[in-house]
Amino acid sequence: MLTDAPPNGVRSGQPAAGARRATITDVAEALGVSKGTVSRALNGYPDISDRTRQRVRQAAERMGYLPSAQAKAIRTGRVGAIGLVLQVGEPDEQRPFLADFLAGLTTAASAENCSLTIATAQDDGETRAVLTRLIAERKADGFILPRTRLSDPRIDLLRAAGVPFVLFGRTGDPTGCAWFDLLGEAAMDEAVRRLHAHGHQRIGYLGGGAGLAYNALRLEGYRRALATLGLPCDPALETHGATTMETGAAGTARLLAGAEPPTALVCATDMGALGAHRAAREAGLMVGRDLSLIGYDGVPEGAWVAPPLTTFEVDNRAAGARLAALLIRRIRGEPPEALRETARARLCPRGSDGPPALSSAALARRVAATTSRHHDTKGGRP
Amino acid sequence: MLTDAPPNGVRSGQPAAGARRATITDVAEALGVSKGTVSRALNGYPDISDRTRQRVRQAAERMGYLPSAQAKAIRTGRVGAIGLVLQVGEPDEQRPFLADFLAGLTTAASAENCSLTIATAQDDGETRAVLTRLIAERKADGFILPRTRLSDPRIDLLRAAGVPFVLFGRTGDPTGCAWFDLLGEAAMDEAVRRLHAHGHQRIGYLGGGAGLAYNALRLEGYRRALATLGLPCDPALETHGATTMETGAAGTARLLAGAEPPTALVCATDMGALGAHRAAREAGLMVGRDLSLIGYDGVPEGAWVAPPLTTFEVDNRAAGARLAALLIRRIRGEPPEALRETARARLCPRGSDGPPALSSAALARRVAATTSRHHDTKGGRP
DNA sequence: GTTCGCACCGAAACCGGTTTCGGCAAGGGG
DNA sequence: CCCCTTGCCGAAACCGGTTTCGGTGCGAAC
Numbered sequence: 001m002l003t004d005a006p007p008n009g010v011r012s013g014q015p016a017a018g019a020r021r022a023t024i025t026d027v028a029e030a031l032g033v034s035k036g037t038v039s040r041a042l043n044g045y046p047d048i049s050d051r052t053r054q055r056v057r058q059a060a061e062r063m064g065y066l067p068s069a070q071a072k073a074i075r076t077g078r079v080g081a082i083g084l085v086l087q088v089g090e091p092d093e094q095r096p097f098l099a100d101f102l103a104g105l106t107t108a109a110s111a112e113n114c115s116l117t118i119a120t121a122q123d124d125g126e127t128r129a130v131l132t133r134l135i136a137e138r139k140a141d142g143f144i145l146p147r148t149r150l151s152d153p154r155i156d157l158l159r160a161a162g163v164p165f166v167l168f169g170r171t172g173d174p175t176g177c178a179w180f181d182l183l184g185e186a187a188m189d190e191a192v193r194r195l196h197a198h199g200h201q202r203i204g205y206l207g208g209g210a211g212l213a214y215n216a217l218r219l220e221g222y223r224r225a226l227a228t229l230g231l232p233c234d235p236a237l238e239t240h241g242a243t244t245m246e247t248g249a250a251g252t253a254r255l256l257a258g259a260e261p262p263t264a265l266v267c268a269t270d271m272g273a274l275g276a277h278r279a280a281r282e283a284g285l286m287v288g289r290d291l292s293l294i295g296y297d298g299v300p301e302g303a304w305v306a307p308p309l310t311t312f313e314v315d316n317r318a319a320g321a322r323l324a325a326l327l328i329r330r331i332r333g334e335p336p337e338a339l340r341e342t343a344r345a346r347l348c349p350r351g352s353d354g355p356p357a358l359s360s361a362a363l364a365r366r367v368a369a370t371t372s373r374h375h376d377t378k379g380g381r382p
Numbered sequence: 383m384l385t386d387a388p389p390n391g392v393r394s395g396q397p398a399a400g401a402r403r404a405t406i407t408d409v410a411e412a413l414g415v416s417k418g419t420v421s422r423a424l425n426g427y428p429d430i431s432d433r434t435r436q437r438v439r440q441a442a443e444r445m446g447y448l449p450s451a452q453a454k455a456i457r458t459g460r461v462g463a464i465g466l467v468l469q470v471g472e473p474d475e476q477r478p479f480l481a482d483f484l485a486g487l488t489t490a491a492s493a494e495n496c497s498l499t500i501a502t503a504q505d506d507g508e509t510r511a512v513l514t515r516l517i518a519e520r521k522a523d524g525f526i527l528p529r530t531r532l533s534d535p536r537i538d539l540l541r542a543a544g545v546p547f548v549l550f551g552r553t554g555d556p557t558g559c560a561w562f563d564l565l566g567e568a569a570m571d572e573a574v575r576r577l578h579a580h581g582h583q584r585i586g587y588l589g590g591g592a593g594l595a596y597n598a599l600r601l602e603g604y605r606r607a608l609a610t611l612g613l614p615c616d617p618a619l620e621t622h623g624a625t626t627m628e629t630g631a632a633g634t635a636r637l638l639a640g641a642e643p644p645t646a647l648v649c650a651t652d653m654g655a656l657g658a659h660r661a662a663r664e665a666g667l668m669v670g671r672d673l674s675l676i677g678y679d680g681v682p683e684g685a686w687v688a689p690p691l692t693t694f695e696v697d698n699r700a701a702g703a704r705l706a707a708l709l710i711r712r713i714r715g716e717p718p719e720a721l722r723e724t725a726r727a728r729l730c731p732r733g734s735d736g737p738p739a740l741s742s743a744a745l746a747r748r749v750a751a752t753t754s755r756h757h758d759t760k761g762g763r764p
Numbered sequence: 765g766t767t768c769g770c771a772c773c774g775a776a777a778c779c780g781g782t783t784t785c786g787g788c789a790a791g792g793g794g
Numbered sequence: 795c796c797c798c799t800t801g802c803c804g805a806a807a808c809c810g811g812t813t814t815c816g817g818t819g820c821g822a823a824c
Binding site: 415417422428430431434453455456457458 | 779
Binding site: 021064065066067068069070071073074079080081086088098099100102103106107110115116117118119120130133134135136137138139300301304305 | 403446447448449450451452453455456461462463468470480481482484485488489492497498499500501502512515516517518519520521682683686687
């Protein structure tokens with residue numbers, strides 16, 4: 001109805017008008033200079049006198065002026081935000097990981113005046129859809145890709161779209177990829193050596209998610225250590241897909257049921273190791289004596305079981321910080337080949353590993369005895 | 383050097399140019415209509431014929447056009463993002479909470495075509511600074527405020543700035559506030575009644591963080607239940623500040639050292655309850671018999687201790703979803719008074735509570751005996 | 765046969781920044 | 795004294811959208 005729009009018109013239904021934020025025009029008018037001068041002064045262009053720059057800086061400070069990220073983005077093409085899309089299908093896998101990781105990401109990002117926009121998806125397809133939407137709407141200048149696969153559709157998508165990204169992990173085809181990763185293979189190697197030093201001869205591997213890059217690397221580290229130490233490398237010592245307690249327990253039961261079961265298990269993930277812990281208990285084995293376990297991740301639950309889990313702690317906060325820093329450099333145009341970093345996870349020795357109390361053969365007999373006894377009494381899981 | 387700017391100029395140093403995203407101008411030109419027509423057609427204005435609307439929709443779809451959120455924001459004043467600033471000072475307090483909560487927030491938000499920008503801060507001061515920066519840079523249209531205080535500086539700040547917000551929790555002065563909260567007081571009431579039904583007479587309270595709104599409400603629920611049931615309400619039965627295992631254990635030790643110790647404890651937080659669990663064990667008490675415990679939060683660690691912790695599970699995912707929905711309605715202009723929701727936490731009965739095996743007096747004697755014995759042998763904590 | 769209203773759409777202003785271009789004044793060299 | 799830099803800044807274009815305003819064509823009413 002009102003044809004003459006009132007200046008600074010209060011739009012009805014709008015929540016509490018509040019003090020309108022200062023714009024660059026306000027600052028320019030207050031100083032009697034042009035918008036361009038204010039912009040150049042604040043962005044450090046060389047063709048502004050020091051005196052003017054000072055005046056502009058002070059006025060901006062005094063008026064509480066900060067440039068609108070959107071308005072800036074529309075011209076520069078950069079939003080000042082990094083993106084992260086989380087896959088929350090499996091609740092078990094990344095729980096403790098998150099808070100520290102986010103803290104690392106955001107603090108490092110805000111040091112460069114960047115914010116973090118995050119989204120979630122249930123599955124792979126939705127992840128891709130969310131990524132394309134975020135790119136199209138220009139909600140982020142680049143992305144962090146956690147939980148990389150050996151062959152990862154997200155990477156293909158971002159590569160094709162020409163959007164910067166950094167992997168948390170490695171991948172099959174590294175061309176054009178920047179990454180930060182923890183040397184899981186080095187940890188597995190260290191774990192095998194430690195168990196060997198304890199006196200173990202048959203050391204098994206409880207692997208993680210198939211197709212995920214970390215699992216291939218950790219498996220490789222495990223196998224290479226076996227080879228170096230001259231230990232038997234037997235397919236019957238390996239199982240995969242142990243990413244939760246259930247799958248970890250099942251995998252461990254499989255390994256223990258073999259003719260020559262391992263007396264120690266190197267586990268790719270702590271959740272799998274906790275499953276192994278439970279399976280051992282159910283088989284009447286004493287963890288740390290009858291069966292040694294070494295995990296990887298440093299999940300807090302590991303400290304809760306008895307005996308507590310020997311594991312490799314990863315500093316998720318530091319990882320997040322590095323990733324953010326790398327991504328921002330990538331967005332600024334540095335080539336991906338120069339942006340590849342790795343770090344080592346730190347061994348955290350606790351009670352779940354030690355010298356073997358039983359030989360493999362003796363262990364096999366114990367297991368056989370226990371399980372046959374259980375078969376009569378035990379029904380389905382409650 | 384090049385004075386004639388090339389169309390679609392490739393900016394050097396820019397990472398992989400990629401296919402330039404389609405803009406509204408591209409769509410308009412492809413159809414031979416004006417930008418305004420495209421905009422109106424896509425945004426559902428009534429003065430566009432159905433035929434034109436269809437043509438525009440299809441062309442946009444075909445060209446993969448999505449309006450840039452920034453460009454849109456500059457005119458409409460709305461970025462299409464909700465903000466969340468997390469305080470990550472104390473790592474213990476909100477760990478498991480996070481992943482589900484974020485999943486709820488983002489899925490509900492993206493249903494309304496909104497994204498989530500998050501930031502972190504170490505302490506209160508930094509939280510305020512981060513908030514003001516996000517507001518000034520217009521990185522979010524409104525904010526979710528978790529872990530509300532009775533008197534909360536963030537609320538004052540947002541109220542003054544006229545920025546929409548929704549509390550996760552309640553607060554002292556509710557004017558202008560919208561919120562979603564779980565009825566902690568109802569849970570505490572239920573816990574007290576349950577313990578009373580078990581036969582407990584002296585029921586204690588292990589409270590959470592001072593100044594936090596939830597603690598006041600839960601304490602109130604506890605006290606009111608005591609009064610209703612005619613149970614003794616004794617200051618010696620209450621302690622506060624038990625938000626971690628350490629503080630929970632210390633508080634429990636204090637309560638147990640009294641002349642008439644409680645035979646059951648209602649705990650405002652699970653982490654505090656887990657500390658009580660440890661303290662009970664260290665005092666030689668059997669949890670669930672000598673000392674009953676009921677927690678609140680449903681942290682996964684509760685299922686790991688023996689006996690497992692009876693607690694109230696909260697659905698953080700649903701909470702996030704409701705909060706996002708409420709905030710978006712708030713941003714769209716609905717009055718805060720209409721945007722207040724609560725839900726109930728669900729009791730999850732496990733093994734840590736039951737009929738009292740000892741009277742309060744007998745418990746006091748047991749505790750006294752154990753601690754005096756311990757005083758000789760026990761040094762500092764390892 | 766005008767006139768009016770209505771449905772539909774184009775032109776252009778606008779949002780808040782950045783960036784290009786050009787102009788003015790001061791200073792230095794010939 | 796003139797010309798050419800150089801330093802500094804204003805004017806205006808531009809980014810990709812939204813929104814206002816006005817105009818056209820058409821059918822109905824007078």
